[in-house]
Amino acid sequence: MPQVKGDRYQATIPDTLDIQQRAELVLNTMTNCTDPKNNYAPYDNMYVYRNPPILRATTMINGKYMETTALLRYLTGSTTNQHVDQAWRNAYLEVFSGYPWWGVDPGRILAWLGNNYRIENNPCWLDLCKQVIKRARQEVVYQDDYCYYPDTQGAMPTGWDATYGGWTLQGLTQLYRATQNTEALELAGKVARYLKDHAMIFDSDGHFLARHPSNNGLALHFHHNGNVLEGLSAYALAANDRELASFAKSSYEWARATGSPLVGFFPEYINDWPDDRPYVDCETCCTADMIQIAMTLSEAQQGDYWDDVDRYLRNQFIEMQLLDGKWIDQMVASLPPTPLEANEDADRVSERLVGSFASWATANDWYIEEQPGTTFCCIGNGGRALYYVWEKMIRFTNDTLTIHLLLNRASTWADVNSYVPYEGRVDIKMKVTCDLEIRIPEWVKPNEVVGLVNNEPRRLVFQGRYALIGSVESGNVVTITFPIFERTVETMIGNIPYTLIIKGNDVVSVDPPGKWYPFYQRAKYRENQVRWVNRERFVPTI
Numbered sequence: 388m389p390q391v392k393g394d395r396y397q398a399t400i401p402d403t404l405d406i407q408q409r410a411e412l413v414l415n416t417m418t419n420c421t422d423p424k425n426n427y428a429p430y431d432n433m434y435v436y437r438n439p440p441i442l443r444a445t446t447m448i449n450g451k452y453m454e455t456t457a458l459l460r461y462l463t464g465s466t467t468n469q470h471v472d473q474a475w476r477n478a479y480l481e482v483f484s485g486y487p488w489w490g491v492d493p494g495r496i497l498a499w500l501g502n503n504y505r506i507e508n509n510p511c512w513l514d515l516c517k518q519v520i521k522r523a524r525q526e527v528v529y530q531d532d533y534c535y536y537p538d539t540q541g542a543m544p545t546g547w548d549a550t551y552g553g554w555t556l557q558g559l560t561q562l563y564r565a566t567q568n569t570e571a572l573e574l575a576g577k578v579a580r581y582l583k584d585h586a587m588i589f590d591s592d593g594h595f596l597a598r599h600p601s602n603n604g605l606a607l608h609f610h611h612n613g614n615v616l617e618g619l620s621a622y623a624l625a626a627n628d629r630e631l632a633s634f635a636k637s638s639y640e641w642a643r644a645t646g647s648p649l650v651g652f653f654p655e656y657i658n659d660w661p662d663d664r665p666y667v668d669c670e671t672c673c674t675a676d677m678i679q680i681a682m683t684l685s686e687a688q689q690g691d692y693w694d695d696v697d698r699y700l701r702n703q704f705i706e707m708q709l710l711d712g713k714w715i716d717q718m719v720a721s722l723p724p725t726p727l728e729a730n731e732d733a734d735r736v737s738e739r740l741v742g743s744f745a746s747w748a749t750a751n752d753w754y755i756e757e758q759p760g761t762t763f764c765c766i767g768n769g770g771r772a773l774y775y776v777w778e779k780m781i782r783f784t785n786d787t788l789t790i791h792l793l794l795n796r797a798s799t800w801a802d803v804n805s806y807v808p809y810e811g812r813v814d815i816k817m818k819v820t821c822d823l824e825i826r827i828p829e830w831v832k833p834n835e836v837v838g839l840v841n842n843e844p845r846r847l848v849f850q851g852r853y854a855l856i857g858s859v860e861s862g863n864v865v866t867i868t869f870p871i872f873e874r875t876v877e878t879m880i881g882n883i884p885y886t887l888i889i890k891g892n893d894v895v896s897v898d899p900p901g902k903w904y905p906f907y908q909r910a911k912y913r914e915n916q917v918r919w920v921n922r923e924r925f926v927p928t929i
């Protein structure tokens with residue numbers, strides 16, 4: 388596997404949310420929660436309510452990990468544990484010709500194949516993409532203007548069984564984006580029409596319909612439906628299909644109302660649950676879906692949803708990433724010891740889980756008592772969403788640099804240093820000469836924004852929420868300042884009343900607080916003066 392090329396340098400940056408640092412932690416957990424005795428196959432399940440905590444079950448080819456690892460290595464330039472993803476790559480390439488292309492892992496692998504071509508620029512990936520698309524075109528059943536992958540009886544899957552096509556649609560669309568393979572786009576279009584109009588996953592208003600059977604009757608799982616919606620919105624953007632984008636917008640706005648858009652909490656199940664659990668939990672995958680859909684709809688000009696992305700990302704989503712596992716060892720110390728089964732691994736589990744995303748979180752805690760802990764699914768999808776926020780938060784096109792989110796970010800075009808939420812301030816160190824526009828978040832009135840270029844005042848013009856800075860030169864430092872303040876909000880999240888203190892878009896306090904791994908330990912953000920930290924920045928060569 389070639390190393391990602393790019394620039395690496397030390398920088399002093401504000402001690403605020405830093406996606407590059409979070410991405411390194413995801414790589415840590417994905418490559419460490421693997422079985423070294425079994426060729427580094429990833430573990431599927433992480434049980435923390437056991438003494439000792441354990442990792443269990445392995446699948447050698449895990450598409451979610453393969454796609455996300457490659458993306459996050461591009462983002463970070465990290466080579467840590469690269470022998471692990473090399474082993475996954477070898478295992479997949481050995482079975483390539485007979486490996487399926489439809490479903491969860493195969494869908495993610497379609498994207499991985501395309502991304503490998505984009506990142507490594509090696510034509511062998513293009514050849515593999517062509518082979519897999521050729522096979523896919525032969526295996527689908529065509530009907531009018533749509534197509535589907537038949538079940539074992541040759542019939543068209545609908546409802547829950549059809550939702551697995553969401554992963555395939557995402558994979559085909561991303562493969563097209565990365566390689567410009569028009570056959571992949573054409574196939575994606577037919578799959579999109581199947582999923583929207585014939586698969587019984589959505590009603591005509593975009594409400595989710597696909598339920599799975601359970602002891603309590605049929606259960607409406609957010610992520611299986613939300614993941615299809617993510618695929619539809621990504622295809623609509625890639626194909627510039629405005630009708631489909633408009634449908635995805637209606638569906639997104641309906642899904643948004645099932646949770647708390649203030650913090651990005653979306654329930655694992657909507658209304659119909661598979662059991663009588665005494666809580667409403669949020670699965671990382673639900674929030675990850677909503678982040679991706681909101682960004683895609685904004686790009687497709689269906690609305691400006693960047694504040695949704697900012698609120699989801701800064702709050703529920705990023706709090707669902709585990710930064711410290713010591714509480715797990717403390718929690719299980721009082722449980723009776725359980726002997727290990729042959730397929731269980733108890734080595735340093737709490738350490739290996741650092742960087743993982745929660746599968747069952749509340750609005751104030753990573754963990755719900757006696758629940759397993761987490762699974763590979765949320766780690767893979769959480770890491771993938773993190774990558775796409777990093778990719779899409781800044782855009783350079785037609786000699787204009789647009790910054791959508793006020794987060795720390797090093798790039799080829801400029802380095803962004805965000806003081807938010809300590810202070811309402813962002814510094815942008817320009818590396819190219821171009822026009823610059825910066826999106827100002829929703830709590831700020833345009834006339835409150837002050838812009839400076841090399842400390843000289845710059846008159847700002849607003850277009851929607853974007854402050855148009857105008858022409859800036861390489862080497863300029865652009866500073867934007869605006870008011871930021873705290874407000875108190877009483878709100879219901881997952882059937883529980885909470886009192887939140889919110890500064891800008893960041894929750895800085897939640898009451899009642901969590902118990903095991905409590906969210907929002909953010910007293911430092913309530914200081915009104917930024918703290919600084921030294922970090923290594925990596926900027927991949929485009």
Ligand SMILES: [Zn+2]
Nearest residue numbers: 670672764765
């Ligand atoms: Zn999940």
